[in-house]
Structures are given as C-alpha cells and as structure tokens.
Amino acid sequence: MSVRPTKRKLARSTLSGVTSQYTVTAVNGIVQIGVLALLARLLSPRDFGQVGLATAYIGFWSLAARLGLTAAIVRRPALTERDIRAGFTLAVLLGLTAAGLVWVTAPLAARALGSASLTGIIRALGLSLAISGLSTVADALVQRQLAWARLVRVDLASTIVGQSAVSCVLAALGLGPWSLVGGTLASSAIRGVLLLRTQPHAKRPLFAGTEIRHLLRYGGNFALARGLNYAAQQGDNVVVGRTLGLEALGFYSRAFKLMMMPVSNFGLILTRVLFPIMARIQGEAERVRTGYLTGLAVLSLVTGPLSALMVTLAPEIVLVLLGSKWLATVVPFQILSLGLVLRNPNLMTYTLDGAPEALGKRSLREGVYAIAVVGGALAGARFGMAGVACGVLFGVVVNYAAGTSISLQLTGCSFRDHARAQIPGMILGLAAAAIALPTRMALQAAGAPAPAILALVSLATAAGLGGLLFLYPNLIGNYGRMAIRLSGAALSGRLTGSRLAWLDGLSRGVVRRWGSARPAGADGQTTP
Numbered sequence: 001m002s003v004r005p006t007k008r009k010l011a012r013s014t015l016s017g018v019t020s021q022y023t024v025t026a027v028n029g030i031v032q033i034g035v036l037a038l039l040a041r042l043l044s045p046r047d048f049g050q051v052g053l054a055t056a057y058i059g060f061w062s063l064a065a066r067l068g069l070t071a072a073i074v075r076r077p078a079l080t081e082r083d084i085r086a087g088f089t090l091a092v093l094l095g096l097t098a099a100g101l102v103w104v105t106a107p108l109a110a111r112a113l114g115s116a117s118l119t120g121i122i123r124a125l126g127l128s129l130a131i132s133g134l135s136t137v138a139d140a141l142v143q144r145q146l147a148w149a150r151l152v153r154v155d156l157a158s159t160i161v162g163q164s165a166v167s168c169v170l171a172a173l174g175l176g177p178w179s180l181v182g183g184t185l186a187s188s189a190i191r192g193v194l195l196l197r198t199q200p201h202a203k204r205p206l207f208a209g210t211e212i213r214h215l216l217r218y219g220g221n222f223a224l225a226r227g228l229n230y231a232a233q234q235g236d237n238v239v240v241g242r243t244l245g246l247e248a249l250g251f252y253s254r255a256f257k258l259m260m261m262p263v264s265n266f267g268l269i270l271t272r273v274l275f276p277i278m279a280r281i282q283g284e285a286e287r288v289r290t291g292y293l294t295g296l297a298v299l300s301l302v303t304g305p306l307s308a309l310m311v312t313l314a315p316e317i318v319l320v321l322l323g324s325k326w327l328a329t330v331v332p333f334q335i336l337s338l339g340l341v342l343r344n345p346n347l348m349t350y351t352l353d354g355a356p357e358a359l360g361k362r363s364l365r366e367g368v369y370a371i372a373v374v375g376g377a378l379a380g381a382r383f384g385m386a387g388v389a390c391g392v393l394f395g396v397v398v399n400y401a402a403g404t405s406i407s408l409q410l411t412g413c414s415f416r417d418h419a420r421a422q423i424p425g426m427i428l429g430l431a432a433a434a435i436a437l438p439t440r441m442a443l444q445a446a447g448a449p450a451p452a453i454l455a456l457v458s459l460a461t462a463a464g465l466g467g468l469l470f471l472y473p474n475l476i477g478n479y480g481r482m483a484i485r486l487s488g489a490a491l492s493g494r495l496t497g498s499r500l501a502w503l504d505g506l507s508r509g510v511v512r513r514w515g516s517a518r519p520a521g522a523d524g525q526t527t528p
Contacts, residue, residue: 029261033321035164036257040322042171043179045250051180052253053241054121056234057109058102058128063230065098065129066091066136068223072215073140085202086211088137095133102126114242124181128188135192138199147199154194162187228366232399235374236392243381244388252385254326255333258317262306262340289411290482292348293421297479299345300425305432305465307340309458312436316454328385335389339396341429345422346396349403352410361406369399424477428465435464 069091076083103123110118142151167183175182237256241249310317314334318326349362376391383390408418439460443453469475476484 031160031164032261035168036254037321037323038168039171039179040254040326042168043176045247045254045326047177047180047250048253049241049246049249050115050118050121050177052237052249053113053115053246054118054125055184056237056241057113057122058125059230059234060227061098061102061126061129062132063223063227065094065133066223067094067216068226069094069136069215070140070143073137074144076214079144080211081202082206082208082211083215084137084141085204085206086208087140087215088201088203089205089207090212090215091133091136093133095130095136098133099126099130102129113238115246121177121181124178125184128185131185131188131192135195137201138195141201142195142199150198154191154198157194158187158191162190225362225366228363228370231370232366232373232395235370236377236388239374239377239381240385240388243378244385248385251326251328252332252388254322255329255336255385255389258321258329258333259310259336259340262303262310262344285412288352289413292352292407292411293413293417294479294482295351296345296348296418297421297424297477298483299348300341300422301428301476301480302425303340303344304425304427304429305461307337308429308432309436309461310334310337310340312433312440313454313457316440316450316457319450320454332385332389335386335393339393341426342400343396345425346400346403349407352407361409365399365402365406368402369395372398420477421479424475424480427475431468432461432465436461 067090069087073079073083073087103126106119106122106126107116109122110116139151142154163183163186166186167179170179170182173179237249237253240252244252311334314330314337315327318330318333322329373392373395376394377388378391380387380389380391404418407413408415436457439457440453443456448456
C-alpha cells in the first residue's frame with residue numbers, strides 16, 4: 001500500500017537526514033583532516049600512489065559485486081521479504097565471486113597497471129568485497145527507511161575506529177602502504193557488523209528467479225551507469241600512475257582527495273538523503289521539479305564561495321594540512337577546485353536516476369563523461385599533473401552540460417529556471433574571491449605564517465559574505481529562499497520545550513529575513 005507523503009513530512013525527513021548526516025560529518029571532517037595531516041607526514045607519496053592505483057582496480061569489482069542492488073532495493077515500490085532474502089543471497093554470492101576473481105586476476109592487473117608490487121595489495125583489498133556483500137541489503141534498508149541517525153553513527157564508527165585509527169597506528173609502526181590497506185579492511189568489517197546489528201533482516205537464502213530477475217533488471221542498468229561514472233572518477237588516476245609514475249600519483253591523489261572533501265562531506269550527503277525522498281514523489285512532476293531546483297540552489301550557494309576560497313588559499317591549505325614536502329599538489333589542487341562550481345551542483349542530477357527513463361540516459365551521459373576525462377587526462381599528461389587536472393576539468397564541463405540537458409528533460413523545467421537556481425551561488429563565489437584574494441596578498445606582504453593566513457582569510461571572507469547577505473538578502477535567489485522556508489517549516493514547533501528552543505526563534509528570524517519571497521515556477525508563476 002502506497003501512502004503519499006505530505007510536503008511538510010518530506011521536508012522534515014530531508015532536514016532530519018541532512019542534520020543527522022552533517023552533525024556527524026562535522027566530527028568526521030575534523031577527524032579526516034587530522035588523519036590526512038598525520039598520514040601525509042608518516043607515509044610517502046609512493047605509498048599513496050600504490051594504494052590509489054590498486055583501489056582504482058578494486059573499485060570496478062566493487063561495483064560488480066553490488067550490481068546496483070542498493071539502489072534497486074531503495075527504489076522498489078513494494079518490497080517483500082522474498083525480495084530481501086533474494087537480495088541478500090545475491091549480494092553475498094556476488095561479493096564472494098568478486099573477491100575470488102580479484103585474487104585470481106591480481107598478478108595480471110598489477111602488470112597491466114605497471115607495478116608488479118601491487119599484487120599483494122590488490123588481493124588484500126579484494127577481501128573487502130566479500131565483507132561488504134554481507135551488509136549490502138542492510139545498508140539499502142536503512143536508506144529506504146530514511147533512518148539517517150543510524151546510518152551516520154555506523155559511518156562515523158567505521159571511519160574513526162576503522163579506517164582512521166587503524167591506518168594511523170599501522171603507519172606509525174612503519175608498514176607503509178599496508179597501513180592504508182589495513183584501515184580499509186577494518187573500516188569495511190566494522191561498518192558491516194554495525195549495519196547488520198542496527199538493521200536486522202531475513203537472511204535465509206532464496207534463489208527464486210522472479211525476485212532476482214526484478215532486482216537485476218533495475219540494478220544491472222544502474223550498475224552500468226555507475227561503472228561508467230567510476231571510469232570517469234578513476235581514469236585520471238590510472239593515466240597518472242601509468243604515464244607519470246606512482247610518486248606522481250601520490251601527489252595527484254592527495255590533490256584530488258583535498259578537492260573531494262567538500263563533495264564527499266556536503267554534496268554527496270545532500271543527494272544521498274534526497275535520493276530516497278525523490279523516489280517517494282516520483283510521478284509528481286511539480287514536486288520533483290521544485291525539489292530538484294531547490295537542492296541545486298543549496299549546493300550552488302555553498303559551493304561557489306567554497307571553491308573560490310580553495311583556489312585562493314591552496315598553498316596555505318597544502319602547507320598546513322600536508323606539509324612542505326607536498327607542495328607539488330598545489331597547482332593540480334587549484335585546477336581541480338575550479339571544477340567544484342560545476343561538479344557539486346551536478347550531483348542533483350543523480351537524485352533523478354531512479355526514474356526508469358533516466359537510467360539509459362544516465363549511462364549515455366556517464367559514457368561521454370568517462371571518454372572526456374580519460375581523453376583529456378591522456379592529452380594533458382605530457383604537461384604533467386597540471387595538464388591531467390586540466391583534462392579532468394574539461395571532462396567535468398562536458399558532464400555538467402550533459403547532466404543539465406538530461407535534468408531539464410526529466411524535470412520539465414526551463415533553462416532559465418536552472419540558471420536562476422545556480423547564478424546566486426556563482427555571484428557569491430565571485431564576491432568571496434574579491435574578498436579573499438586581496439586579504440591573502442596583504443597578509444603575505446605582512447609576513448604572516450600560513451596557518452594565520454588560512455584562518456584570517458577564511459574568517460574575513462565569511463564575515464564579508466555574511467554582511468553582504470544581511471544587507472542584500474535577495475542575493476540568495478528564489479530557490480535559496482525556498483530552501484530556507486522549507487527548513488523553517490520543518491523545524492517549526494519541533495524544538496519547543498527543549499534546550500534548543502532558542503533555535504526555533506532563530507529559525508523564524510532567518511525565515512523572516514531571507515525566506516519571505518516566494519520562488520517563481522517554470523512558467524513564471526509562484527510555486528506554492
């Protein structure tokens with residue numbers, strides 16, 4: 001039986017999911033930064049390069065092991081116990097099969113990647129596929145139920161206790177690249193155990209053809225699109241490792257890791273929360289369109305200023321977080337960070353992927369994206385890491401153009417509405433650059449150390465943008481106001497009587513200041 005969720009209920013589900021995820025992300029982000037800084041001082045660029053190249057190979061097998069089962073379970077309109085049992089059976093078998101094939105093909109893969117020393121690392125990382133297969137269905141069920149608080153606790157524990165603590169201890173013991181391998185395996189094991197404990201489900205094997213066919217039909221199409229996207233995400237790493245060497249890949253991978261932090265800790269979380277929520281309103285064109293444009297506006301408003309700061313402060317970010325031996329990452333980091341203004345907002349396209357008509361189009365888009373990234377990276381490799389980064393930036397532009405075209409078709413919104421959702425974020429990005437660049441130059445001229453420059457420029461930019469938005473609240477745009485109004489409605493009354501009751505009054509004040517206008521719809525009329 002299907003129950004149509006109300007707008008307020010979905011707004012509260014979204015806010016609850018985003019709040020839960022970002023509360024943990026704040027802690028997780030601090031831990032990740034600390035671990036990144038510590039490992040950069042304990043390990044060499046070559047260590048990171050070895051594991052990065054091996055991970056690129058393992059990732060393809062990880063997609064094959066999952067075969068889109070998580071998305072298939074999340075999106076399935078009516079999920080039965082037989083579906084769950086069939087999904088669990090399939091996930092376990094695929095995980096074991098993938099782990100076995102990785103073990104057998106590891107020597108061949110290591111030679112193809114240009115380093116026979118990768119054989120042992122590839123085989124060890126392959127064990128994570130069998131471990132993850134046990135919790136694939138539990139993960140999907142948690143997402144389907146919008147149980148974000150449970151999921152973020154699991155993710156936090158697996159990251160801090162598993163990947164971070166284990167990697168740092170092993171690195172301190174001098175195990176080099178194997179410290180990263182150990183952290184990955186520990187994280188997979190802890191996450192799997194916690195998911196199975198927090199989300200129990202039927203596990204009796206079921207080999208029924210009907211249920212398995214239904215899951216594979218959707219999951220297979222989804223996995224194809226994900227596989228092509230993964231080729232785009234990892235193609236540049238393979239190009240760098242093969243043409244420039246493992247040490248260069250170590251530098252490049254750290255630049256990419258730094259750039260991806262805002263994507264992983266903001267963009268992916270928002271779209272991860274919205275994916276099952278958009279699934280619940282599939283078929284309601286107006287709500288899907290409004291949800292898409294509102295999410296796009298939020299991502300743009302955050303990413304624009306953040307991208308400007310990352311490009312401007314790249315030398316200080318690298319010096320403070322990684323240390324002076326990693327300065328070769330500065331230029332590729334700056335180039336990759338330029339693409340954030342297109343990369344993060346384009347993530348909203350993936351919230352539409354559950355629609356059957358979207359999967360074929362996504363596969364085509366991801367194929368074009370992969371070709372553009374790999375082709376651009378190969379063409380730029382002759383100019384070193386900076387050339388590869390420029391090639392990747394070209395791929396991001398191509399993917400953005402293709403993703404925008406498909407999103408406009410699926411949502412029925414106009415190009416004008418799409419632009420109106422993103423332009424405020426770009427304006428704030430330019431304003432951030434106008435504040436940050438002269439401030440940094442003045443501090444450099446005064447001889448300020450890198451940590452002071454990083455902190456003071458960030459604070460000055462935040463204060464400047466805050467003042468600008470206070471004086472000109474319309475700068476956030478129609479859909480930015482929509483997001484604030486929906487958040488205020490979701491919070492309304494929920495905090496009364498609690499220690500956080502003051503936030504209720506604060507949210508009403510924010511709504512009055514920035515959420516008073518009503519956004520225009522695709523036809524220029526007001527959207528209720």
